[in-house]
Amino acid sequence: MSSPIADYLTQHRGENFALHEKFLNTQMVRVLKTIGYDRIYTRASGPYLYDAEGNEYLDLLSGFGVFALGRNHPKVIAALMDVLQAELPDMVQMDVSLLSGLLAERLLRLCPTNLSKVFFCNSGAEAVEAAIKFARYTTRREKILYCEHGFHGLTMGALSLNGENVFREGFGPLLPQCLAVPFNDPAALDQALRARDVAAFVVEPIQGKGVNLPSPDYLPEASRLCRQYGTLFVADEIQTGLGRTGKFWAIDHWGVEPDMILMAKALSGGFIPVGAVAMTSQVMEAVFNRMDRAVVHGSTFSKNNMAMAAGLAALQVIEDEKLVENAARMGDELLQGLQTLVDRYELFRVARGKGLMIALEFGSPTSFSLKAAWNLLETANKGLFSQMITIPLFKNHHILSQVAGHGMNVVKFLPPLVIGERDRDWVLGALDQVIADCHKIPGAIWDLGKTLTGHALKAKAG
Numbered sequence: 001m002s003s004p005i006a007d008y009l010t011q012h013r014g015e016n017f018a019l020h021e022k023f024l025n026t027q028m029v030r031v032l033k034t035i036g037y038d039r040i041y042t043r044a045s046g047p048y049l050y051d052a053e054g055n056e057y058l059d060l061l062s063g064f065g066v067f068a069l070g071r072n073h074p075k076v077i078a079a080l081m082d083v084l085q086a087e088l089p090d091m092v093q094m095d096v097s098l099l100s101g102l103l104a105e106r107l108l109r110l111c112p113t114n115l116s117k118v119f120f121c122n123s124g125a126e127a128v129e130a131a132i133k134f135a136r137y138t139t140r141r142e143k144i145l146y147c148e149h150g151f152h153g154l155t156m157g158a159l160s161l162n163g164e165n166v167f168r169e170g171f172g173p174l175l176p177q178c179l180a181v182p183f184n185d186p187a188a189l190d191q192a193l194r195a196r197d198v199a200a201f202v203v204e205p206i207q208g209k210g211v212n213l214p215s216p217d218y219l220p221e222a223s224r225l226c227r228q229y230g231t232l233f234v235a236d237e238i239q240t241g242l243g244r245t246g247k248f249w250a251i252d253h254w255g256v257e258p259d260m261i262l263m264a265k266a267l268s269g270g271f272i273p274v275g276a277v278a279m280t281s282q283v284m285e286a287v288f289n290r291m292d293r294a295v296v297h298g299s300t301f302s303k304n305n306m307a308m309a310a311g312l313a314a315l316q317v318i319e320d321e322k323l324v325e326n327a328a329r330m331g332d333e334l335l336q337g338l339q340t341l342v343d344r345y346e347l348f349r350v351a352r353g354k355g356l357m358i359a360l361e362f363g364s365p366t367s368f369s370l371k372a373a374w375n376l377l378e379t380a381n382k383g384l385f386s387q388m389i390t391i392p393l394f395k396n397h398h399i400l401s402q403v404a405g406h407g408m409n410v411v412k413f414l415p416p417l418v419i420g421e422r423d424r425d426w427v428l429g430a431l432d433q434v435i436a437d438c439h440k441i442p443g444a445i446w447d448l449g450k451t452l453t454g455h456a457l458k459a460k461a462g
């Protein structure tokens with residue numbers, strides 16, 4: 001028997017773009033139509049999306065990292081159904097729930113041993129907001145340091161730590177006393193911390209925009225400097241955490257012990273928004289230091305049963321299916337395969353990453369005809385070439401991927417951690433063809449380049 005919502009969906013099938021054009025963000029509809037991503041997906045399973053015709057798409061975007069377990073994982077669905085059917089009391093507020101206690105206990109077993117308390121919230125940005133407030137209150141200092149090109153979310157506090165102007169422009173004034181330092185530069189960090197007036201240094205262990213990896217000694221040195229100057233070291237693992245980089249936390253690659261770890265995305269199991277801050281007991285006890293301050297920070301839906309059950313199920317699946325190990329192995333194999341393409345194609349400069357957080361960087365060619373075409377594209381809009389990879393990957397090979405950031409020729413792969421050998425071969429075979437086509441001039445891909453240049457120039461002209 002179908003439910004009213006199922007009937008409603010059937011009646012309105014295919015109206016997605018018309019509804020969004022009329023009632024939501026029209027520009028998003030324009031973007032998707034322009035780049036040919038305007039498909040109507042009707043089903044999803046594991047790392048795959050399906051359209052009404054039954055075409056299968058490999059999702060290398062995983063909802064910006066939400067679907068580490070793949071989509072619609074049966075064990076997470078079963079956990080959520082159990083909670084719904086158990087008629088549990090939820091969000092009583094003047095109470096403390098069992099599920100949030102269990103998830104906190106389980107998460108802390110996976111954290112460095114210096115972390116012993118958890119604060120739950122509803123999203124990555126909320127975890128960042130909490131970290132800013134907790135750091136200021138704990139240290140009684142105002143300044144927060146973040147890294148150039150960093151990304152920590154788009155609410156006002158998180159935006160104040162955003163390293164890209166394109167997100168910030170026109171939304172100011174942002175939070176005062178938030179200062180950028182270059183990523184991977186311990187000397188600059190030392191300089192910025194020296195006055196002992198910085199509450200926290202907030203850093204992604206591997207930067208999401210561009211997939212920028214730290215040099216081996218950067219994070220250990222940053223952690224040491226923070227300790228030396230009394231600054232809290234906050235690792236934003238919202239994208240890199242829960243196995244993404246082939247270790248449970250990205251910081252585990254460098255053995256550092258932050259004062260706070262921020263997480264969200266994959267902890268949701270792909271279903272219920274959630275965020276969390278794991279922290280030292282000193283931070284928790286400093287902020288929640290008196291009974292009249294027991295609710296001094298929080299939000300209504302945090303710790304709700306569905307989110308907590310999804311989190312517990314997600315951690316169980318990661319363990320049962322050895323997804324951290326799979327991310328490490330598949331990541332290594334993909335990077336090896338990509339390296340052979342780097343060796344063969346002059347436009348493909350670098351493949352880098354850790355686990356299943358991978359960047360493909362393209363750069364100016366040396367041969368004359370390709371160089372002229374490349375320069376034309378770059379003049380119209382810096383970073384446009386990367387779309388000549390992502391668009392045919394999608395259109396001709398049904399692989400969904402993304403450009404790694406504004407103004408850069410970097411394509412990013414962030415697949416579900418469940419991908420296997422078939423998916424690896426699908427990606428490498430498709431890329432080989434797409435990149436080979438980019439070296440044919442004139443050719444269909446450079447015709448696409450001309451169209452993209454036209455769109456870019458029109459957009460610039462307003």
Ligand SMILES: Cc1ncc(COP(=O)(O)O)c(C=O)c1O
Nearest residue numbers: 123124125151152153208238239
């Ligand atoms: C490193 C990092 N921090 C914070 C956020 C913000 O998370 P959310 O979108 O859940 O607010 C993101 C989102 O992409 C992220 O990648």
